[in-house]
Amino acid sequence: MIVLAQGKFVNCVVRQIDKRINRSCLCTLNPLYWTKIQKKGFFVSTESELSSVERALLLLEILLEQPEGADISEMLTRIEISRSSLFVLLNTLKTLGYVGQAEKRGRYHAGPRLLAWRNGNVLFPKLQAAFYQEASTLELPETLALALPFSTGALLVAQVEGKAQVRSVFTAARRFTTESAPALVLMPSPPPRVLQTGYAMSNEIESTELALPICRDGQTPSAALVLSVPSFRWSSERLNDYLPILRELAARLSYRLGALRYTPWKNPTLESPIQRRALDDAQITAFLGGPWIARLACLRPDGTPHVVPVWQEWDGQYFYITAWQGSLWAEYVRSNPSVSLTVDEPWPPLRRVLVRGIAQSLSKAEVPHLLRRLQRRYLGQHSPLPEVEWQAFRITPDWLSASQGLA
Known part of the structure; x- marks a missing residue:
C-alpha cells in the first residue's frame, strides 16, 4: 500500500x-x-x-x-x-x-505476538525490540519491516515507516505469499540465487521488496528484514545503495540474538569481516544516535575515580548528559569539570567513541527539551519519566577517538 x-x-x-x-x-x-x-x-x-x-x-x-x-x-x-x-x-x-x-x-x-507464539518463536519480543531500536535510528526514506516464518510463507510482525513523503506501507499482520521476498529467504531450501547473493527481491504491483535473513545462530534464517520501496522509485542504483545498509542491519540483529558470526546458509562470502578502522564524522553521528548508554568517568573529592552510566546526546559539536537532582556525580563534576566519556556496543562491528573534555551545567530552561528528546530515544514516545527534578551538562570534547573492531 x-x-x-x-x-x-x-x-x-x-x-x-x-x-x-x-x-x-x-x-x-x-x-x-x-x-x-x-x-x-x-x-x-x-x-x-x-x-x-x-x-x-x-x-x-x-x-x-x-x-x-x-x-x-x-x-x-x-x-x-x-x-x-x-x-x-x-x-x-x-x-x-x-x-x-x-x-x-x-x-x-x-496480532503479531499471538501469531509468533503460535509458530513457537520465543525470540519474538527480544527481536522486535531490537528491530525498532535499530530501524528507528537509521531514519531511512523507505519502510523497513520484520517478518517471521509462517505456514503459508511469512508474517509481518513489525514495521518502521520511511521518511519519504510518498512511501510504501504494509497492512497490519500482512501475510506474505511463498513467492514473496521474505518467504524466499525463510524457506528451508531457498533458490540458488538467494543462497549465492544473500537476499531475495520481489516486484509487487505498487512496490519492490528486498529481504535479507536474520540468523539467531548466524547461519539459519529465523526472521527476515524487509525493505519496501515504491515501484516508481526503484532502480539498480537503489539496490546498490541499500544492500550494504540492510546487510549490516541484518547482521547486527543476528548478533543481538546471540550469533557470533553472520554467515547465512554457511556461505562465507556473505560474512562482513570485522576490520579495525576509524569512524568518519557521519559514522560517528549514526552510531551515537543509537540507544547507547554512555559511561561517564569523573573524580570524587578524595581523588578516586567515579564511573556512572548516563544518557547521552551528540550534536556534532557537544555531548549532553542528564542526572537526577541529588545525584552525587553531578556534584563531583561541578567541583572538577574534567571528565571522560565512553560509548560502545557489545557486538560486531564493535564500534566505540572515547572522549575527554570539560563539562558545564545547563540552565534549567534548557533541560526540558533535552530530556524529552532523550526520553523518546531511550524509553519510547509514550513512556513516562520519574517525577523528579533533572539537571544536565554540556561536555566540550578536548579529544575524541572513534573506531570499530578489536582494540
Missing part, C-alpha cells in the same frame, strides 16, 4: 494502556455503590477470574481460526460476554499485541 505523509511520523507501536480496563476489575464493591456506578453508565463485571481467562482464550482461538478476521457480532455470538466488556478485552489485547485491527472499524485479527 502506498501512502502520502501528512507531515508527521507515524509510530508503529503505541504502548498506552486503556484505563477503561479498571472498570472490569470492580468485582467486590460495596452494594451501596452499585446504584451510583450504574447511573454513571459504567459496566461492572461480576465474572470470576477463571471465566474472564476462559473468555480471553476463547477470543484468541476465534481469531486464530479465522485468518480473514472476525467482527464484533461473530465474537458476541460465540462468547458469553457483554458488548462493553468485549471492547475492553479487545483494546487490552490490542495494546499487548495479541489482537490487531487493520482499520478503525474493521474486523479484528490475530
Whole structure:
C-alpha cells in the first residue's frame, strides 16, 4: 500500500494502556455503590477470574481460526460476554499485541505476538525490540519491516515507516505469499540465487521488496528484514545503495540474538569481516544516535575515580548528559569539570567513541527539551519519566577517538 505523509511520523507501536480496563476489575464493591456506578453508565463485571481467562482464550482461538478476521457480532455470538466488556478485552489485547485491527472499524485479527507464539518463536519480543531500536535510528526514506516464518510463507510482525513523503506501507499482520521476498529467504531450501547473493527481491504491483535473513545462530534464517520501496522509485542504483545498509542491519540483529558470526546458509562470502578502522564524522553521528548508554568517568573529592552510566546526546559539536537532582556525580563534576566519556556496543562491528573534555551545567530552561528528546530515544514516545527534578551538562570534547573492531 502506498501512502502520502501528512507531515508527521507515524509510530508503529503505541504502548498506552486503556484505563477503561479498571472498570472490569470492580468485582467486590460495596452494594451501596452499585446504584451510583450504574447511573454513571459504567459496566461492572461480576465474572470470576477463571471465566474472564476462559473468555480471553476463547477470543484468541476465534481469531486464530479465522485468518480473514472476525467482527464484533461473530465474537458476541460465540462468547458469553457483554458488548462493553468485549471492547475492553479487545483494546487490552490490542495494546499487548495479541489482537490487531487493520482499520478503525474493521474486523479484528490475530496480532503479531499471538501469531509468533503460535509458530513457537520465543525470540519474538527480544527481536522486535531490537528491530525498532535499530530501524528507528537509521531514519531511512523507505519502510523497513520484520517478518517471521509462517505456514503459508511469512508474517509481518513489525514495521518502521520511511521518511519519504510518498512511501510504501504494509497492512497490519500482512501475510506474505511463498513467492514473496521474505518467504524466499525463510524457506528451508531457498533458490540458488538467494543462497549465492544473500537476499531475495520481489516486484509487487505498487512496490519492490528486498529481504535479507536474520540468523539467531548466524547461519539459519529465523526472521527476515524487509525493505519496501515504491515501484516508481526503484532502480539498480537503489539496490546498490541499500544492500550494504540492510546487510549490516541484518547482521547486527543476528548478533543481538546471540550469533557470533553472520554467515547465512554457511556461505562465507556473505560474512562482513570485522576490520579495525576509524569512524568518519557521519559514522560517528549514526552510531551515537543509537540507544547507547554512555559511561561517564569523573573524580570524587578524595581523588578516586567515579564511573556512572548516563544518557547521552551528540550534536556534532557537544555531548549532553542528564542526572537526577541529588545525584552525587553531578556534584563531583561541578567541583572538577574534567571528565571522560565512553560509548560502545557489545557486538560486531564493535564500534566505540572515547572522549575527554570539560563539562558545564545547563540552565534549567534548557533541560526540558533535552530530556524529552532523550526520553523518546531511550524509553519510547509514550513512556513516562520519574517525577523528579533533572539537571544536565554540556561536555566540550578536548579529544575524541572513534573506531570499530578489536582494540
